[in-house]
Amino acid sequence: MSAVDAAAVDAVVIGAGHNGLVAANLLADAGWDVVVLEATAAPGGAIRSAGVTAPGYLSDLYSSFYPLGYASPVMRALGLTEHGLSWRHAPDVLTHLLPDGRAARLNRVPETTAASVEEFAPGDGERWLAAYSEWLSVSAPMLDTLFTPFPPVRGGAALLARLRPAGALRLARRLILPSRRLGREIFRGEGAQLLLAGCALHTDLSAEDAGSGVYGWLLAMLGQEFGWPVPEGGAQRITDALVARLRTRGGHIEYGARAYRVITARGRALGVSTTGGRRWRARRAVLADVPAPALYLDLVGAAVLPPRLVEDLAHFQWDGSTVKVDWALSGPVPWKNPAAAGAGTIHLGADLDGLTRYAAALTTGEVPHDPFLLVGQMSTADPSRSPAGTESLWSYTHLPFRHEWPADVVLAHVERMERALEEHAPGFGRLVVGRHVAGPGDLERENPSLVGGTLGGGTSAAHQQLFLRPIPGLGRADTPVDRLYLASSSAHPGAGVHGGPGANAARAALARDRFLTGDAYHALIATAHRAIY
Structure with missing residues (x-):
């Protein structure tokens, strides 16, 4: 390959990122010659690990727990355990700590979860087991x-066959319910309701938003069925496995190769x-694991796109900005409520009304106090x-979306985060031997x-x-x-480490090239796009 033109x-x-690597792997499986262009010096996108707090402590720089990655048919089909990936589980999947000190626990043993939510309302234990059976x-x-890919013909047909029309209609209603409403329809007590609503807030939605219920239901039920596992040795192991698999199939990654056009x-x-x-030069396809505005406006350019598409992009909505902090602790977190001690993930600082107030502040552009x-x-x-008897801890929370936040605002928010931790775990601050803060601008500069x-x-x-x-x-x-x-999370089915957008892009490229004649497939898609744009 020359310094100017690469061979085709x-x-x-x-x-x-993981979607780009999933797409590259699937194309390589089909015998395609694939090159991946990565702007940074390392693969993985938001699936990376490093020692950023103190010697001997490993932190996941972005994402950490992977219920979707573990359960995803896309990721499972790749056989990443054959390339060094193994999974670990915390004793408890999730604990939601209420401001009054009570706790709702989600454990992979359904009866354990049921016993926890039963403490909030008689009968909720049985209701939880019934909801899980429905799941x-x-x-x-x-x-x-x-x-x-949308529309999901095969999966949709299987769902309809199992549920019949009446059941499918009720499921459709559930999919658009706000998480607060969904929780109150199924349960009587706040414990089970918070397990759903807190999971919904892993997105940028509030407990009052239409459609938030399905996210809470999905993550909670995945936690019940599969847990929220982590890769042994760090999130980076998912990336390492994807890269190793790609290399065995002849794929190649170019680092420091920032796409310009x-x-x-x-x-x-x-x-x-x-x-x-x-x-x-690409003989068959170009696949982009970048945000939609970056692909269309920066890499392609408005001049070659339908004007209506460009107009629609002006209404594209980002999700919330993030502040993430990693700590190296010299001992376990000294939780007031021991129910939090065995949880991999903890939701902290809000009851149902508190979740709504927090989300409302973000919606109105305010920094939540x-x-x-x-x-x-x-x-x-x-x-x-981390070393035996210590803890590698992280926490993140959201700010209203901004392209950049002043450092003093970010640090003030970190202080609020640490005060909340100290309130629920007195003495937390004395255990900190190292800290790493990543504000919104830091996250974007690294990825x-x-x-x-x-x-x-x-969004x-x-x-x-x-x-x-x-x-x-x-x-x-x-x-x-x-x-x-x-091929990025800007495409259906969206965010999460499940490989869906990457797999869908690879399938589309293969369909364009093989399953229909190229001209027929292109004519079909082009006709549809003309009707829309």
């Missing part, structure tokens, strides 16, 4: 439906040029993360796809899901540019 490859994948009846087709002619993607002036915290006890889940410190590739709100993601369209990876595919 079948596919160029922009971005070595198990739809779990497999539901997961198949979630992680396949998707090369197009006559409405077709021909390759990618990088900021260093190098050009990569009482932030809702997601806390991860990584050594509790995987003892290899350009985390625009403004956002984690989801765009999880109903108006930007399914065929409305990232903008009103087909709900597919195909773009108006022939042979160009969106």
